[in-house]
Amino acid sequence: MAKIKIDKERCKGCLLCVNFCPHGLVKKGFQLNKRGINYVEFLDKDNACLGCMQCAIICPDACIEVYR
Amino acid sequence: MKKIFKHPQSLRKVSTHYCAGCGHGIAHRLIAEVVDELNIREKVIGVAPVGCAVVAYDYWNFDCCEAAHGRALAVATGIKRCRPQNIVFTYQGDGDLAAIGTNETIHAANRGENLTAIFINNAVYGMTGGQMAPTTLIGQKTATTPYGREANYHGWPLKISEILALLKGVVYVERVSLHAPLEVLKAKRAIKQAFFNQIEKRGFSLVEILSPCPTYWQMSPKEALDWIKEVMTKEFPLGRIK
Numbered sequence: 463m464a465k466i467k468i469d470k471e472r473c474k475g476c477l478l479c480v481n482f483c484p485h486g487l488v489k490k491g492f493q494l495n496k497r498g499i500n501y502v503e504f505l506d507k508d509n510a511c512l513g514c515m516q517c518a519i520i521c522p523d524a525c526i527e528v529y530r
Numbered sequence: 531m532k533k534i535f536k537h538p539q540s541l542r543k544v545s546t547h548y549c550a551g552c553g554h555g556i557a558h559r560l561i562a563e564v565v566d567e568l569n570i571r572e573k574v575i576g577v578a579p580v581g582c583a584v585v586a587y588d589y590w591n592f593d594c595c596e597a598a599h600g601r602a603l604a605v606a607t608g609i610k611r612c613r614p615q616n617i618v619f620t621y622q623g624d625g626d627l628a629a630i631g632t633n634e635t636i637h638a639a640n641r642g643e644n645l646t647a648i649f650i651n652n653a654v655y656g657m658t659g660g661q662m663a664p665t666t667l668i669g670q671k672t673a674t675t676p677y678g679r680e681a682n683y684h685g686w687p688l689k690i691s692e693i694l695a696l697l698k699g700v701v702y703v704e705r706v707s708l709h710a711p712l713e714v715l716k717a718k719r720a721i722k723q724a725f726f727n728q729i730e731k732r733g734f735s736l737v738e739i740l741s742p743c744p745t746y747w748q749m750s751p752k753e754a755l756d757w758i759k760e761v762m763t764k765e766f767p768l769g770r771i772k
């Protein structure tokens with residue numbers, strides 16, 4: 463079992479994490495952060511996250527931390 | 531659950547001014563991770579360039595100096611010669627390292643200065659509005675090549691890493707890319723090697739990083755990564771050069 467935490471205030475909504483998560487667990491949300499950016503959210507109803515860290519490795523803004 | 535991917539201590543937790551999807555952010559983080567892992571945060575001195583990364587010193591949580599455009603390796607030479615106990619690196623764009631600073635770059639490398647150069651090749655001048663850089667590809671449209679770069683008018687993309695590899699003072703040159711998570715990990719390994727060489731007093735090391743500038747390539751962040759993989763690596767092949 464694994465999970466990620468996204469720092470929504472520093473997320474720039476570049477969607478690279480969305481593109482690289484092999485299970486499609488990161489999605490563009492509907493909320494805006496303080497800078498007016500549509501940040502991304504982690505949605506994992508079936509505990510599919512592997513903790514593979516691909517989302518965190520590609521994030522250009524170091525917004526993602528991974529737990530396993 | 532244990533934290534297995536954490537924010538590096540050597541990177542401040544601030545919002546950077548970089549555009550969404552910009553490779554500078556990844557490169558900054560990799561350097562910070564390497565500095566943490568080599569346990570040199572109290573010893574390292576970074577030299578920031580002129581270019582989009584001009585305020586890199588606000589993002590790293592260790593000592594830094596700023597150099598005039600292109601002069602980072604001259605400044606780094608001075609610092610390292612006065613303070614050989616420190617680990618000194620430069621962080622420079624293609625305009626900085628391979629255009630206005632070509633002279634300083636080649637001579638620092640040729641003197642075999644015991645330094646680490648991190649070279650961000652994004653094939654444009656990002657900071658000033660996306661003009662042609664020495665590394666701009668043939669056919670690439672930029673603000674100053676609106677119909678695409680033409681070899682017979684603008685010259686060929688400059689392979690500065692291959693040129694530097696010819697010099698005796700240079701011990702290590704590798705070209706890496708940020709176009710996918712696995713490539714990012716390889717880039718980190720190369721950066722670590724380049725710092726390790728300096729710790730071992732081996733001489734001049736350079737890592738060229740193919741890095742996305744989605745804004746002036748006029749692409750989405752993902753399209754920019756795919757363009758590196760499919761187009762840019764054809765002109766700038768990845769791997770160890772020396």
Ligand SMILES: Cc1ncc(C[n+]2csc(CCOP(=O)(O)OP(=O)(O)O)c2C)c(N)n1
Nearest residue numbers: 580581582599623624625626654655656657
């Ligand atoms: C002496 C001097 N000449 C020109 C400039 C204008 N200038 C600022 S940044 C830059 C080019 C930056 O391109 P690059 O080094 O590739 O960095 P990037 O922004 O792409 O990361 C230029 C020409 C300057 N600041 N100083």
Ligand code: SF4
Nearest residue numbers: 483511512514515517
């Ligand atoms: S750690 Fe891997 S599986 Fe989990 S969200 Fe990130 S990319 Fe997806």
Ligand code: SF4
Nearest residue numbers: 473474476477479521
């Ligand atoms: S990669 Fe980082 S900045 Fe980009 S959308 Fe994901 S969390 Fe946000």
Ligand code: SF4
Nearest residue numbers: 548549552582656743
């Ligand atoms: S202009 Fe290009 S290099 Fe500069 S911050 Fe934006 S994406 Fe990055």
Ligand SMILES: [Mg+2]
Nearest residue numbers: 623624654656
């Ligand atoms: Mg550039």
